[in-house]
Amino acid sequence: xxxxxxxxxxRIGLAAGDGKVxxxxxxxxxxxxxxxxxxxxxGADLAAVGKALQSAPAVDLAKVRLLPPLRKPGKIVCVGVNxxxxxxxxxxxxxxxxxxxxxxxASSLIxxxxxxxxxxxxxxxxxxxxxxxxxGKAGRNVPKSKALEHVAAYSVFNDVSIRDFQMRVTxxxxxxxxxxxxxxxxxxxxxxxxxxxxxxxxxxxRLNGQVLQDANTKDLIFDVATLIEFLTQGMTLxxxxxxxxxxxxxxxxxxxxxxxxxxxDRCEIEIEGVGxxxxxxx
Numbered sequence: 001x002x003x004x005x006x007x008x009x010x011r012i013g014l015a016a017g018d019g020k021v022x023x024x025x026x027x028x029x030x031x032x033x034x035x036x037x038x039x040x041x042x043g044a045d046l047a048a049v050g051k052a053l054q055s056a057p058a059v060d061l062a063k064v065r066l067l068p069p070l071r072k073p074g075k076i077v078c079v080g081v082n083x084x085x086x087x088x089x090x091x092x093x094x095x096x097x098x099x100x101x102x103x104x105x106a107s108s109l110i111x112x113x114x115x116x117x118x119x120x121x122x123x124x125x126x127x128x129x130x131x132x133x134x135x136g137k138a139g140r141n142v143p144k145s146k147a148l149e150h151v152a153a154y155s156v157f158n159d160v161s162i163r164d165f166q167m168r169v170t171x172x173x174x175x176x177x178x179x180x181x182x183x184x185x186x187x188x189x190x191x192x193x194x195x196x197x198x199x200x201x202x203x204x205x206r207l208n209g210q211v212l213q214d215a216n217t218k219d220l221i222f223d224v225a226t227l228i229e230f231l232t233q234g235m236t237l238x239x240x241x242x243x244x245x246x247x248x249x250x251x252x253x254x255x256x257x258x259x260x261x262x263x264x265d266r267c268e269i270e271i272e273g274v275g276x277x278x279x280x281x282x
Contacts, residue, residue, distance in 0.1 A: 099246075
């Protein structure tokens with residue numbers, strides 16, 4: 001089941017479908033179940049929500065404004081250098097004992113189709129295609145063997161990085177949190193539709209149709225279960241929190257010559273079975 005948040009005629013809506021055909025309701029309709037932030041926080045069964053929406057009117061997602069599936073996650077936890085080829089191209093050890101962790105803020109999030117805004121302050125706007133893990137059950141000190149029981153869904157993220165701001169200091173938060181720099185979507189895909197841990201899925205990043213990243217989620221250095229085990233040693237992961245699991249090699253800053261996004265470009269991130277996230281650059 002795939003669940004998408006959208007806006008139509010100024011009203012927020014929720015649609016469910018198979019990736020091609022969707023049915024949904026807006027907040028003006030009787031039976032509207034609420035947005036995904038509220039549903040996740042309440043521990044709702046996403047499969048049941050989706051099933052209930054199957055009898056709702058059809059929704060053409062190409063004719064509405066798609067929103068980030070979760071607009072205000074309690075935590076947006078990002079993982080750096082989590083593929084061997086990206087670690088090597090960026091000068092990090094591919095055999096690190098622990099994952100690199102940093103944070104994003106909800107103020108950076110945009111939905112599929114919304115423009116990534118190139119800031120006036122930088123010409124180094126880079127793409128990073130990534131798998132998103134959506135937590136569905138709260139947990140602290142979760143063992144790896146139980147970690148995937150806490151995952152409700154997966155999605156796609158473009159961890160757009162303003163490289164010069166990112167590299168000016170040892171902490172990456174500034175370069176990862178410019179406004180309109182976090183494309184997320186186009187929907188959530190429930191975990192039951194994918195292999196355990198979303199492993200073995202092809203991840204492709206295209207800029208203006210040219211493939212610049214072509215990888216597989218099986219090559220994560222720290223897989224989904226390991227990340228959950230590690231993070232919950234220090235923090236409770238709550239329903240609706242998301243983990244952005246890292247990007248593979250092929251980022252623009254490491255290419256020769258370097259490739260950065262500019263106004264008029266279009267960047268697409270596609271993860272097999274999860275979805276295609278497409279955004280223009282303005």
